Amino acid sequence: MRRKLEYAAAWPFIKILGLLPRFLSRASAIALAQLIYAFHVKLRRVGMRNLEMVFPEKSLAERKRILRGVFTSLGRQLAELCQFPRYTPKNVDEVVVYDGLENFERAYSRGKGVLFLTAHFGAWELSAFAHSLHGHWLHVVMRPMDNPYLDRLIDYYRTMHGNKTVAKDDFVRGLLAAMKAGETVGILMDTNMTPPQGVFVNFFGVQACTAGGLARIALRTDAAVVPGFTIWDETLRKYRLRFDPALELVRTGDLDQDIVANTQKFTKVIEDYVRKYPDQWLWVHRRWKTRPEGEKPLY
16 A cells, blocks of 8 residues: 555646756756655765765865755656656757767677666666666666556556666566667666675775676677767767767686676776766665675665
């Protein structure tokens, strides 16, 4: 019953944001996100703890500014998600434009599949959606939402133009099949993991337990690993879907070491983007929750 009530409360809000003109939808969603920032003490505490760990040189005011920017970014993305049904191949460029599409096309043309390396950064929901509108559908590895009714609605939005969602619990089998067919899979690999699925790599100078599955699949299938991030561009007043050239994999012959080395390489790509656009990453996630054996908790 609680989940049904949550859905009943969220549904009209989602639909209203979808019907409003884009600028009003964005303004409304950003205002809501800033209210959450003001009243959700736990999220603020996690975000400030993360920023304190990785940016000790920044002042308290700078960290607060970054964290408020995160909620602005989340609000903006919420508005875009609600507006998905209105976007078409003809008007989506008003919202997001390609930057480096040739890097994706070059990797895709190899025919061995593409692993789309991304993170909870900028408008991650918009990246796969806009890409599918241009005819490049992909598999998206996602953790289902806790509310099954909301999950069903959001999944419908995500898959309106050919995308397919893959549950995180079954993603290895799905990835292997997709790579064999020369398809594309998007993976958000910036969340906290636990061994044995996760391996410890350096992220902002702190050991972070990180999914090693992407590296394992890439090494096994020789699929291209292409970094892709949807960045809010203040000058353009729209998003840029940026594709970087495919990464060259580390191959020493020692599989376990190669998984760690490549996971570190992938994580460094994410770190570089976050350093450049710190107010567009999800700092409110307890990214460093899992600690190496013997280390004290950080939260």
